[in-house]
Amino acid sequence: LPLAERLARRIVDGNDKGLDADLDEALAAKPALEIINDDLLGGMRTVGELFGSGQMQLPFVLQSAETMKKAVAHLEPHLDASDAGAGKGTLVLATVKGDVHDIGKNLVDIIVSNNGYTVVNLGIKQPVSAIVEAAEEHHADAIGMSGLLVKSTLVMKDNLLELNARGLAGRYPVLLGGAALTRPFVDEDLAGLYDGTVRYARDAFEGLELMDAIMA
Numbered sequence: 001l002p003l004a005e006r007l008a009r010r011i012v013d014g015n016d017k018g019l020d021a022d023l024d025e026a027l028a029a030k031p032a033l034e035i036i037n038d039d040l041l042g043g044m045r046t047v048g049e050l051f052g053s054g055q056m057q058l059p060f061v062l063q064s065a066e067t068m069k070k071a072v073a074h075l076e077p078h079l080d081a082s083d084a085g086a087g088k089g090t091l092v093l094a095t096v097k098g099d100v101h102d103i104g105k106n107l108v109d110i111i112v113s114n115n116g117y118t119v120v121n122l123g124i125k126q127p128v129s130a131i132v133e134a135a136e137e138h139h140a141d142a143i144g145m146s147g148l149l150v151k152s153t154l155v156m157k158d159n160l161l162e163l164n165a166r167g168l169a170g171r172y173p174v175l176l177g178g179a180a181l182t183r184p185f186v187d188e189d190l191a192g193l194y195d196g197t198v199r200y201a202r203d204a205f206e207g208l209e210l211m212d213a214i215m216a
């Protein structure tokens with residue numbers, strides 16, 4: 001197989017034998033970010049389709065996810081860092097309560113922190129109380145919530161209402177992302193509920209753009 005297809009296939013098969021060598025070969029031809037976006041995420045999309053249609057079982061999805069994580073970890077030192085360490089602001093980032101998906105969230109962490117922000121990455125299954133506590137402790141400039149399950153969209157809604165109730169909506173702009181969300185859902189169904197600013201980020205780059213806009 002050509003290298004790009006081989007990399008996508010490795011993600012689908014959850015096969016990390018020789019992964020680093022393939023990634024190094026790819027790095028000689030294109031930037032790390034393009035490898036993630038063009039090749040690796042394509043593999044993850046296929047995994048989602050196979051799982052969704054019942055052609056792939058959960059343990060294999062997990063293996064694919066582990067391979068994806070190893071690949072991203074290998075590429076991370078090669079990602080362009082502009083303004084790194086410039087202290088542009090602080091983002092508290094979490095996967096919401098009840099949701100274990102963290103590959104996308106961790107990509108957001110990598111992209112945003114490589115571009116001059118401090119990211120406090122709380123991990124998965126985070127209740128709103130933990131998110132608020134971290135935001136207060138770290139004097140966050142924004143809160144980012146990720147979720148991939150449909151039920152996570154309801155959790156996000158509750159979290160926004162909780163921030164309202166605590167009088168914190170004006171203090172924290174909120175970025176929302178993850179495959180369960182759509183822009184119309186966030187703009188039409190969630191934004192109106194929140195007393196502050198809430199924005200949808202399609203991918204990690206839009207997350208970075210939104211942070212830049214918030215801090216401008």
Ligand code: B1M
Nearest residue numbers: 048052099100101102104144146149150177178201203204
């Ligand atoms: Co699960 N899973 N999974 N899964 N999984 C999905 C989400 C699903 C769509 C698969 C499917 O059915 N086709 C489906 C959800 C269906 C639904 O809710 N309607 C699903 C399910 C059902 C489940 C379980 C319930 C399965 C079960 O147990 N029976 C279970 C959930 C457990 C739980 O959360 N309580 C489960 C478990 C798992 C694994 C553990 C095996 C594994 C996750 C491993 C891990 O993350 N460490 C897994 C995986 C890998 C997937 C799929 C296949 C791939 C997700 C992924 O990593 N994509 C997924 C299928 C899919 O998404 N179509 C699926 C790559 C990643 C880069 O994309 O996270 O969307 P994503 O991030 C993007 C953008 O969304 C955005 O930036 C990234 C790109 O730059 N983004 C943000 C994300 N967060 C952001 C935050 C921002 C800004 C941008 O600012 C704050």
